[in-house]
Amino acid sequence: MKITALRENLLKPLQVVSSVVERRQQSPILANTLVSVVGNQMTLTGTDLEVEMVAKAEVQSDEDGDITLPARKLMDLCKSLPEGANITIQIEEERAVIRSGRSRFTLALLPAAEFPNIEPVDEALSFKLTQAQLKQLFDQTQFAMAQQDVRYYLNGLMFEVTANAVTCVATDGHRLAFCRIAADTGVSEDRQVIIPRKGIIELSRLLESSDDPVEIQISNNHIRVVLSHVTFTSKLIDGKFPDYQQVIPADPDKELVCSRDALLQAFNRISVLSNEKFRGMRIQLEPNLIRASVNNPEQEEAEEEIEVNYDSEGFEIGFNIGYFMDALSVIKTEEVSVHLKDSNHSCLVKGVNDDASKYVIMPMRL
């Protein structure tokens, strides 16, 4: 098999595919990319067994065929060749000879049958969103995912699809982020899956705030996102996500409204002196005023008074200041509302007049 292609046509797909190829692999074949040629189209597949990336390239080839080539080495070679160079890949028995101008490289190859790519599944649930919608869902929630928690089902993002909405929820057990957007998915049955942390991070890198459509396919074991230039597949987490509806407080009777920027900036300033490990912050609520204070083991203190709209009784409550700032950072509206019950119950933070995203934060005992 002899493949000819322009450097630029190869480089972009190779970079996409190499991004998931780990530097230290469990087995040599995972350092390779699966190259399949059908007609004038070359499909490149890279995987680390958790996520898979498939990209396409325009090439000329004298025959169809499948083979695997070292992904990173091939990418580095393409990158180092001059712009506009023509590259030919000649597949021989156990070697691939790559020629361009006066350069010649010989790469080792491995049979395609040994490559653990993910098969397309027939009975997948499939629907479409825009890139911007999917990006919004992820951006609003992913920061709350747990990291290496023994409750492995928290180390990812819950993704739920119903006929007219898509919901994402992430939680690490101390706080929860929820985002639901209306979308006419047209799916016949509701479906809830958990996408692992790594899949979310890789996928977020690919998404742009555009109105281009993305197709999402969910099968028993995988979720596949088809973008115009790349197809991304991630394994799902095999577990049951906690019932998030129960976590979102249903009856907070006290509401506090204030400017998002003022609150975030005040928290930002005092967070400097918070206890680095526990990050506890004391909030005293008074009519139309809150007083936020932190201190650290060195007995250093910081306090801020913030003007708010609040007309219920005063009380005191503790929070992890980091969790609060994370939530405030992703809220888009100018004003935020904080819904509270008492110092033993979690609070709900959301943008005023924005019901798409909700953030729940558990209080701390200080």
Added chain:
Amino acid sequence: MIFPWTLSQWQQLVQRVNEQRLPHAMLFGGIEGLGKLDIARQFAQSLLCQQPDDNFMPCSQCRSCAQFEANTHPDFHLIEPEEEGKGIKVDQIRGLTEQFGLAAHYASYRVAIISPAESMNLAAANSLLKSLEEPPENTLIILVSSHSASLPSTILSRCQRVNFDSPSADMAVNWLNKHHTGLFDGEIGGSERAVLAMANGAPLKAVKSVDSELIKQREQMFSLFLAVAEGAESPLGADKQWLKTGITTPIQWVYSWISDLIKLKVNLREALVNLDKSADLQKLAQQVELGSLYRFLDNILDILKKQRAPLNTQMIMDDLLLDWKTLTASVEHTHYR
């Protein structure tokens, strides 16, 4: 390939698959050199194979088999010590648990083999408990161990045991001659039974331990052993230069002769390991007393435990043979009286 002495275990496994009663965790136990790991791998490949045949053997044609044979199957995990002689680390088990948290790559089974299971340190074993307790669906964990008694009881109680036994000597000799023709040619011709005895009856270990020098040493050791018992050789006077290469193995031989003597004393002829020496051992058995044999066995175990200490090998061997001498002599003495 299914070894003839593992046929019944294999059939038992296949039957469980057919009846859909496969447990989530199994322990393959039995002495070293019976091919437990080979059977475990074979079984894993068959479980993952897309079209196993009627005898549940893998097709070696499908993509799953191609990946399995190239060690790239994403749903197969073989956990072994990263370095030879070292233990299985807790991070390896944690990595496995992490994999189990994710969905399977393909629609079929997921298999993990941990071998040798006893090389897991305590932390590793403890972190495996969670997976053994609440395994994901369609997942099989096979622990392979030649010293299963040293596994924590928390692990043992969570696995179904599959025991592997040594084949009869005839079956083993047949198999050795059939599958390893030429192994017993030349000066070691006819020493199959001796080699098998040295390998505790385990054929695969026997294949590895064919060594003419060792066979010769064992003969030398046995004649010394006999001569001391008969009083023809002094335990101290004998030339033991050939012991320079190490005494652990010779002591293990003595151990196995003594345990054979005990078996003869309690009429367990069929369990005899040193079949090539059975006539001599039988004669010896009449000369010794059961109680002192047990005491001697304890002595040998003690010595084997101390093997790591830098002791003078010559003196250890002298000591051992002196003990042996007293043991055999005292019986003779009472006999005469």
